[in-house]
Amino acid sequence: MIPDLVIYNTLTRTKEKFEPLVAGRAGLYVCGPTVYSDSHLGHARPNITFDLLYRYLTFLGYKVRYVRNITDVGHMEDEVEETGEDKISKKARLEQIEPMEVVQKYMNSFHYNMQQLNVLAPNIEPRASGHIIEQQLMIDSILKNGFAYEKNGSVYFDVEKYNQQYQYGKLSGRNLDDIKTNTRQLDGQSEKKNSFDFALWKKAAPEHIMRWPSKWGEGFPGWHLECSVMSTKYLGEQFDIHGGGMDLTFPHHECEIAQSTASLGHESVRYWMHNNMITIDGQKMARSLGNFITLRELFTGSNKLLQQAYSPMTIRFFILQAHYRSTVDFSNEALQASEKGLERLMNAMKTLEELAPAEQSTVDISAIKENCFTALSDDLNSPVAIAHLFEGVKIINSVKAGTEKLSASDLAEMKSFYSNVVFDILGLRAENIGGSAQNEVLSGAVELLISLRKEAKANKDWATSDRIRNELNTIGIEMKDTKDGVEWKLK
RNA sequence: GGUUUCUUGGCCGAGUGGCUAGGCAGCGGUCUGCAAAACCGUGUACGGCGGUUCGAAUCCGCCAGAAACCUCCA
Structure with missing residues (x-):
């Protein structure tokens, strides 16, 4: 009696019936936050959207593996920061603490906010910093397949070469010619063959705090690599659903497709889902x-x-x-x-x-x-x-x-x-259950006032009964007379 | 400039070639010492101009306005 689940696939721009790769199971990967400051309303959207999907799939009887990453390596800020330092190390400098301390702090607050919103925890929450080796291995295979090149300790993805064999831009509906004529020239791109090439591994400048050793020298992984690596590590070379915000469609998810394809020879994601913005x-x-x-x-x-x-x-x-x-x-x-x-x-x-x-x-x-x-x-x-x-x-x-x-x-x-x-x-839950407030002492005190007020009302002493109600209201306790008795709650 | 999308009643927000979405506010009512709440009832809207059609807000074209992406972003 429940109709088949149909989901909109960004890749085909149509609604498609959801048919999992493995009967009865569903693999779901969602781009999680970059933890360098408090989560805002915008972050609530994808997490609630895909929490709904997770919950609904589960309700439908699928055994779901839900993977949502934590980006704790940081992304480049080429435009804002000419030094090219990443968000996390920049924040660390400002707050005079370790990068991983920043990560921990905001990861904790993110988790707390998600609990408040009744967003279920994913089954696996991998962190980019914990998958440096796997990322290097993927770079190796992309290099080996001839879709990347090294330059001065950095490795870049060769988009033009990739596009000769595959289709770069299929997810976002772009073609390379358009990108060529429209990509803005940015500073510090002389190492790249083309401006639209993107980093797989970036050499760390001396002041760059987050860095790992590699065969190309000390550096850090590129912006898009972690998702390609961690999704396929935990869900398989091919998996069902990849979700994220619409603003990630290009270039992030486009690059993910390119990386996975260049490395594995085929795409990984079967259904791409994107939530809109607040x-x-x-x-x-x-x-x-x-x-x-x-x-x-x-x-x-x-x-x-x-x-x-x-x-x-x-x-x-x-x-x-x-x-x-x-x-x-x-x-x-x-x-x-x-x-x-x-x-x-x-x-x-x-x-x-x-x-x-x-x-x-x-x-x-x-x-x-x-x-x-x-x-x-x-x-x-x-x-x-x-x-x-x-x-x-x-x-x-x-x-x-x-x-x-x-x-x-x-x-x-x-x-x-x-x-x-x-x-x-829908994952909603009751809030503000006043009468049964957690605090028994408070409950007792309020119940006493309620009974005093009841007596006053019985004596038609409206001055006293209104005073109790009004003053409690001022303190922050709302009291209402209903047919079934008095209700109260903390405002 | 390129790519993609959007424009719905006072506000938010679905949907659809012909059959009242829904919520909030407003209005009317019930209840009540008062208040608040709650509950019931109530609104006929789809940016503009053309076209297709028996019939369009829904399809097509043009125009106007807005947004996202093209650069980190949920």
Whole structure:
């Protein structure tokens, strides 16, 4: 009853049915972060998108191996830094600490942010610095196959030569002639045969902190090599899905294809998936543009652009409410809308647990279920799946109000369906469960105030009852009278 | 300049050759000592101009505007 999963393959620019290389198993590689500063909202997108994919594949019964790398060698900053030092060593200099200390610090904060967002850990999280030997071996094989050349202690990929035999640019829809006429001339490129050649191994300048020995001299691996190496090491020379941000399509993923092909004689990736960007005022949010909001700032509200703090689940829901291949524009209004929508959904989840079964159902729930899975199977259309969930919310609330009825079996089906989709697949979780706050002392104190207020209300002493509510509100505890008693939560 | 893509109601955001996406806000109502919340109901939009078609917001062309990539980037 769940339709076949169809995913959009950047390579063919069409939606294709997902057919794994090995029946029942799925191999997934996703480009992870370069850990040199705090993660921002933009980083949440691919991680949540591919977390959804991972969760959905798992739900569909695949045994998934999910590999997501940590880039801890650093990428070149040719334009900004004429010295050509990499991001990590630059940051290390600024903070006067070891490069690996920078890496550890921001890797930890990245992991923490991902946990907050309920992003599952990958099965393998390889680091570029831990695969220097493997990278050198791949360079060897590319050299041996004649698609690279050494110059002054650096090794470059020979794009023109590669393009004679294979097709450079197939992923991003470019051809070499266009690239030739349009590539900007950059400094320090005299070593390369052509400006569009890229480094496989780069000789380390004396001041460059991160360096490893090699047969070409001390240096460090090129920008694109780690992914080719680590994906095939852990998933095989050919594997199912490679994901990442759209901005990585060219040159990063294009170069990955070239490296793997030049080394192995064939491509490795069967389905390329790319998530779109998060924009702010219509422009891409990026570290380099300086228009980013870190996840920590979002969760605490400490950024001038933010009118309030937004919880991790609000951020997750916000991202899931847009299709992963569309841009999604940041705004306080949009996030507040997501916050309220999520609250409505989660309240319905709670209500669902409390519903009493009836003899017979007065509504058909099968359509919602089917529509929801149809949407998810259609290239992970989470916004449409969520829309169908909200149709169910209406039913749940109507049952609670007594205008509709659900049989015991339908009710059980609804419970498992909502739990599957909301918790397991979309990866949402309940937040702000006030009454059962972790802190028992606080709970006890608030319960006492609630009972005092109840007495005041019984005596129609509105001044006292309002005072308790208002002053708690000032302190940061929100108290609400509902039909079923008093609810409270930390704001 | 090249490559790719986008333009949907007050805001966000799906989708589609003919059948109300959804959320938020607004409005009306229910509930309530008050407040807040919650719940129910409610909106007929697809950049402009042409073309194809019985019929287009959906296909084609042109125009306008925007973005991503071409340079590290999620």
